[in-house]
Structure formats: C-alpha cells, structure tokens
Amino acid sequence: TRKDQTYLLGLADPRLWECFAAVGIEAxxxxxxxxxxxxxxxxxxxxxxxxxxxxxxxxxxxxxxEDDFRALCATADEHGGVIIDDIVPGHTGKGADFRLxxxxxxxxxxxxxxxxIPPENWHLLPEVPPGRDSxxxxxECEDSLQxxxxxxxxxxxxxxFEDGVKETNWSVTRPVEGVDGVVRRWVYLHYFKEGQPSIxxxxxxxxxxxxxxxxxxxxxxDLGSGGLRLDANGFLGVEKSAEGRPAWSEGHPLSEAAxxxxxxxxxxxxxxxxxxxxxxxxxxxxxxxxxxxxxxDFVSRPxxxxxxxxxxxxxxxxxxxxxRAIGVAPVSLVHGLQNHxxxxxxxxxxxxxxxxxxxxxxxxxxxxxxLAVLIRGELVSNLTGEPAPYNRTFTTNGIAxxxxxxxxxxxxxxxxxxxxxxxxxxxxxxxxxxxxFNALQPGVFALSGWDLTGTLTIDATSVSDLIRDxxxxxINRGTHDLLxxxxxxxxxxxxxxxxxxxxxxxxxxxxxxxSFASQLAEIIEVRRRYEIHLGEQLDVPDVPHRAMLVLxxxxxxxxxxxxxxxxxxxDISGTVRSDSLAPHxxxxxxxxxxxxxxxxxxxxSFHLTLGPYQGFSLLVKPPPGEEPTxxxxxxxxxxxxxxxxxxxxxxxxxxxIPRPR
Numbered sequence: 256t257r258k259d260q261t262y263l264l265g266l267a268d269p270r271l272w273e274c275f276a277a278v279g280i281e282a283x284x285x286x287x288x289x290x291x292x293x294x295x296x297x298x299x300x301x302x303x304x305x306x307x308x309x310x311x312x313x314x315x316x317x318x319x320x321e322d323d324f325r326a327l328c329a330t331a332d333e334h335g336g337v338i339i340d341d342i343v344p345g346h347t348g349k350g351a352d353f354r355l356x357x358x359x360x361x362x363x364x365x366x367x368x369x370x371x372i373p374p375e376n377w378h379l380l381p382e383v384p385p386g387r388d389s390x391x392x393x394x395e396c397e398d399s400l401q402x403x404x405x406x407x408x409x410x411x412x413x414x415x416f417e418d419g420v421k422e423t424n425w426s427v428t429r430p431v432e433g434v435d436g437v438v439r440r441w442v443y444l445h446y447f448k449e450g451q452p453s454i455x456x457x458x459x460x461x462x463x464x465x466x467x468x469x470x471x472x473x474x475x476x477d478l479g480s481g482g483l484r485l486d487a488n489g490f491l492g493v494e495k496s497a498e499g500r501p502a503w504s505e506g507h508p509l510s511e512a513a514x515x516x517x518x519x520x521x522x523x524x525x526x527x528x529x530x531x532x533x534x535x536x537x538x539x540x541x542x543x544x545x546x547x548x549x550x551x552d553f554v555s556r557p558x559x560x561x562x563x564x565x566x567x568x569x570x571x572x573x574x575x576x577x578x579r580a581i582g583v584a585p586v587s588l589v590h591g592l593q594n595h596x597x598x599x600x601x602x603x604x605x606x607x608x609x610x611x612x613x614x615x616x617x618x619x620x621x622x623x624x625x626l627a628v629l630i631r632g633e634l635v636s637n638l639t640g641e642p643a644p645y646n647r648t649f650t651t652n653g654i655a656x657x658x659x660x661x662x663x664x665x666x667x668x669x670x671x672x673x674x675x676x677x678x679x680x681x682x683x684x685x686x687x688x689x690x691x692f693n694a695l696q697p698g699v700f701a702l703s704g705w706d707l708t709g710t711l712t713i714d715a716t717s718v719s720d721l722i723r724d725x726x727x728x729x730i731n732r733g734t735h736d737l738l739x740x741x742x743x744x745x746x747x748x749x750x751x752x753x754x755x756x757x758x759x760x761x762x763x764x765x766x767x768x769x770s771f772a773s774q775l776a777e778i779i780e781v782r783r784r785y786e787i788h789l790g791e792q793l794d795v796p797d798v799p800h801r802a803m804l805v806l807x808x809x810x811x812x813x814x815x816x817x818x819x820x821x822x823x824x825x826d827i828s829g830t831v832r833s834d835s836l837a838p839h840x841x842x843x844x845x846x847x848x849x850x851x852x853x854x855x856x857x858x859x860s861f862h863l864t865l866g867p868y869q870g871f872s873l874l875v876k877p878p879p880g881e882e883p884t885x886x887x888x889x890x891x892x893x894x895x896x897x898x899x900x901x902x903x904x905x906x907x908x909x910x911x912i913p914r915p916r
Contacts, residue, residue, distance in 0.1 A: 279779030310350025799829025
C-alpha cells in the first residue's frame with residue numbers, strides 16, 4: 256500500500272479491481288481484519304495466530320476502519336465483485352470477554368469451555384511461569400483432572416502439537432480474583448493455541464452462540480460483506496466418550512447443528528458461506544448437507560501437491576474417487592492454490608477417520624494410517640530440509656511454503672537466489688498446470704496474491720521473533736505488491752518483509768501475453784465461457800501414464816469436458832478411455848490450440864500427447880443424432896450482476912454454486 260493508504264483502502268483501489276476484472280477474479284477474501292490478540296491489564300497484546308484470535312467486532316486500526324471496509328465493498332460492487340469476510344465460530348483471543356470470564360462476571364464463563372478448580376485440588380495443576388497468564392497441561396495432568404471429574408480429558412488429536420509448547424488441548428490460568436472477591440484458577444479448552452480459548456456452544460446461557468451470530472450479522476448487515484468464511488468450524492462440539500477413549504471432538508453432531516444455524520442465518524441475511532473443514536471426506540459430506548454453502552477442498556489439496564512432487568497421480572486419483580463415492584461433488588468445493596496457511600498434510604480422512612481401513616495403492620493394499628504416514632513423509636522429504644532449506648515444516652500439520660517455493664523444490668532448486676530464466680519458465684508452467692487442475696473442474700477456484708505475483712518464502716531469520724514458538728507459517732506470508740507502488744511511496748512501517756516476486760505486478764503482467772497472469776486469465780475465460788464451474792463430474796478414469804490425470808465432466812450445455820494434465824517434466828502420451836465417452840464424439844481444444852479435432856473411437860477412447868507440465872481442456876461433442884436437446888453450442892460470454900445484499904437471489908457466477916439440499 257501507499258503511505259497514505261490503509262490496507263483496506265489499498266484493496267479498494269479501482270486500478271486493482273480493473274486488474275482483477277482483466278484476470279477474471281470476481282471476489283476477494285480479506286482474511287480476518289477485526290481486533291485480535293489479548294488484553295493484560297489496560298494493555299492490548301498482539302495476535303498469536305494472524306488475527307484468528309478475535310477479541311472485538313471493531314476493525315483493527317492496523318488494517319483501516321469500518322468506513323474503509325464499506326468503501327472496499329462499494330468498489331467491489333462497482334466492478335461486479337463481492338467481498339468475503341471471516342468469522343471464527345470456534346474460539347476467541349484472550350480479550351475482554353475472556354478476562355471477564357476469568358473474573359466470573361455474569362454469563363461470560365458460559366462463553367468458553369472452562370471450569371474452576373477448587374483450591375484443594377490446585378496441587379494437580381502446573382505453576383504458571385513468570386510473565387505468562389496460563390500454562391499448558393501435561394498429559395499426566397490432563398489425565399488426573401479427567402479422573403477427578405473436572406474435564407473430559409484428551410481429545411481425538413492435539414492440533415499444533417509441539418513438545419514443551421502444546422502437549423494437550425487444555426491450559427490453566429494463574430490465580431485470578433473475581434468480581435465477587437473469590438480467587439479462582441480455571442482450566443480451559445483450546446483446540447488451537449493457548450491464546451485461543453474455545454467457545455462453548457452447549458452452555459445454557461447461549462453466550463458463545465450469541466457472540467458468534469452477532470459477529471456474523473455485523474459483517475453482513477453493517478459492514479456490507481457478501482459472504483463469510485467459517486474458520487475451523489469442525490470443532491464446535493465435544494463430548495466425553497467411553498472410559499479410556501479420547502473425547503468425541505471431531506465430526507460431532509453439535510458441530511453440524513451449530514454450522515446449520517450459522518449458515519442459515521447468513522443465508523437469511525442474503526449472504527453465502529464456505530467452511531474450512533479439515534476433517535474426513537465423510538464429515539465434509541455430512542456437514543455440507545444443510546450447513547455452509549461451500550467447503551474448502553481438503554480432499555485433493557495435499558494430493559495434487561503430492562502428484563507434482565512424485566510425478567505420479569495415483570494418490571490424487573484415489574482421493575478424487577473416494578470423494579465421488581462418498582458423495583462430495585467437486586461443484587460444492589473451493590479448489591484453491593495457496594492461502595494464508597501451510598501446505599496441509601494432516602490427511603485426516605486416512606490418519607484418523609479411516610485409519611484401519613485398507614486402500615489400494617501401488618499394486619497392493621495399505622491401511623489408512625500407514626498411507627497417511629507414507630504420503631506425509633514423501634512430501635516432507637522432498638519439499639523441506641536439504642533439498643529445499645527455504646521451506647519449513649509446521650508442527651505436525653504441514654509445510655510452510657508458497658506455491659512457487661513448493662514448485663522450485665520439485666524442480667531441484669536448492670538456492671532461491673540462483674533461479675535461472677529457464678527455471679522461471681518451468682516454475683510458471685508448473686504453476687499454470689496447478690491452476691488448470693483447480694480452475695477447470697466444477698466448483699469455485701481460489702488463489703492468493705502470492706500466487707498472482709509468484710512470491711517465494713522469506714528468510715526465516717527476518718521473522719525469527721514470529722516463528723520462535725514453532726509457527727513457521729510466517730515465512731510463506733511475505734508482503735507482495737500487486738499494483739507496483741513506487742519505493743518512495745510505499746508504506747514500510749510494521750509490515751512483514753517482502754517476498755521475492757518471480758512474476759511481477761499485475762499491470763506489468765497483463766501487458767505480456769506470456770505472463771502468468773495473462774495465461775491465467777485465458778484459463779478463467781475458458782472456465783467461464785463453457786460454464787465448467789457448474790458442471791458435474793462423470794469419471795476419474797485410469798490413465799496410461801502415472802503422471803497423467805484425466806477428469807471427465809458433463810457441462811450445463813449437455814456436452815462433455817475432458818481435463819487432461821501432465822504432472823511430470825517429460826513428454827507423455829497414451830490413450831484416454833472412459834465408458835462415459837460416446838464413440839464418434841468430436842473432441843476439440845477449448846483453447847483453440849489444435850488444428851481441427853479428433854474423434855472418440857469405438858473403444859470409447861482417443862489418443863493424447865502431453866508435453867512437460869502441459870494440460871488440455873477439451874470439449875467433447877456427441878455424434879450427430881445423439882446431441883442433447885437445447886442450445887449446445889459453445890455458450891457466449893454472459894454478464895450476471897451480483898445481487899444486492901438486501902435482495903437475495905443466489906447468483907450463478909463462480910463465487911456461488913447452488914445445489915439441491
């Protein structure tokens with residue numbers, strides 16, 4: 256941003272939205288922009304998790320003001336776009352709400368999963384170190400309190416686990432004097448970091464529920480957001496299990512009910528929602544029935560990275576087929592490149608929900624838990640450490656990297672300062688391949704500013720203060736310049752260090768037909784012209800080469816779409832075959848790069864040759880006499896305006912995917 260701009264007004268720059276329109280971007284997700292962190296006495300403490308520890312409905316002055324946000328929404332609307340905000344239904348920071356809960360004031364303790372431990376049992380609790388306001392419980396302490404009947408004990412997993420930092424999901428406060436003069440020590444639940452106490456959705460006061468719904472209504476009705484991202488919304492219910500078993504904390508029916516309530520309220524206000532639900536594919540299916548309108552694609556996200564790393568799409572095909580069998584349609588998912596988080600590789604479906612089930616893989620059968628360990632190990636060994644010291648593991652959750660720094664690791668680049676022009680072209684080609692995979696299938700396509708500019712990770716030593724607690728994700732969050740603000744006009748105070756951009760600014764890229772942004776615009780135009788985002792997946796067929804991926808879709812026009820991708824750096828060829836392909840159908844290139852067309856033979860197949868990291872998006876027209884009724888020619892571009900928030904009619908563009916409920 257410029258020196259005279261806030262972050263929000265920088266996003267509201269009409270020139271930026273002209274660039275977005277040129278690329279085909281229809282919506283911007285701002286990320287969390289409300290006050291976050293904590294309060295100690297009269298002093299506000301900084302956020303411990305990138306503003307995902309909200310403590311107020313007020314926009315943080317670090318990003319701007321409420322009027323700035325409304326101005327951003329107005330600019331987006333003028334350019335046919337929409338702004339998406341966040342709510343965090345599972346936890347807060349340690350702000351005024353938590354401090355009042357510690358003091359036992361009114362129904363504030365009902366906001367949180369917290370219990371006061373009587374003084375006679377304080378010997379079961381760890382001491383809080385000087386300068387801290389809480390201490391994480393050890394597993395032994397957690398077990399003692401569970402057997403004493405105070406807490407439900409261990410949960411199904413410890414997210415962000417790290418020895419000596421977070422070993423359980425429970426922490427204890429220092430002694431706090433309440434408004435009634437009674438001194439208490441509270442043990443409280445936190446699925447994530449110690450500074451993110453969990454909200455209790457089952458307390459009789461409904462205090463936590465009121466807090467979250469109020470936040471959602473404020474974002475939609477007051478600030479003007481058109482949609483909301485539900486952060487970590489799969490952890491809203493918890494229940495004691497049988498003796499000796501971990502508490503039921505993932506995929507709980509209370510989470511489903513709470514999400515239905517939130518999503519219904521959002522729809523009532525004329526908005527839409529999508530959820531960050533990193534659970535099993537079964538959970539995504541269940542919680543999408545009447546909850547959030549869309550879900551992050553945690554089905555194929557680590558799998559397509561693995562396909563690129565290993566030059567082998569077998570695991571990717573496995574995950575896509577599992578989703579199809581369970582009933583999670585691609586049209587219901589947000590298929591994304593990089594976001595603010597790490598490259599996640601928790602693989603919850605295999606590691607937890609189906610740990611003992613067997614899956615076909617590499618010519619044999621393997622248990623889910625073993626498959627998760629295998630895939631995770633292959634990602635870590637190829638993308639971090641000696642091959643790529645610029646990427647870091649993030650606890651047990653994933654790998655801190657950008658899309659481009661992941662690709663450089665795949666290409667064997669060990670030193671980011673030695674990227675050659677040839678390396679840059681190969682990075683761009685692989686990046687566009689991943690964009691084709693995510694954009695040219697049904698559903699919503701999402702990418703980040705780091706993707707648009709080809710930003711690399713930043714030097715870990717430049718953010719040593721932010722990563723010393725183990726949160727290495729800050730290395731993949733370097734600042735990046737979308738518009739090209741001159742150095743002398745650029746705001747530098749209080750920002751993260753800049754990441755090196757391989758592609759340059761959007762205005763410069765859009766002047767170059769061979770740039771990443773210009774080629775991305777062509778991909779998005781094909782997606783929109785043929786309404787691929789509204790299609791239906793028909794098949795994930797077997798492939799003649801392990802690096803090839805083929806997806807077959809039915810388009811709204813009744814014609815078919817074949818997406819064929821090469822996840823390797825070598826030429827490959829083979830026959831694409833599917834029972835869903837009708838013999839004698841005409842196959843042509845949607846990008847009009849072919850001379851003429853080919854034909855599906857009597858074996859329901861046709862031949863393809865793909866260059867390194869090349870992809871084809873193909874239109875399959877049924878043979879004469881078998882064409883579907885209605886207008887099946889290539890659809891002309893249409894412009895569907897976004898609805899006003901006060902007049903709710905679900906739009907048909909790619910930011911919203913209507914489906915039967």
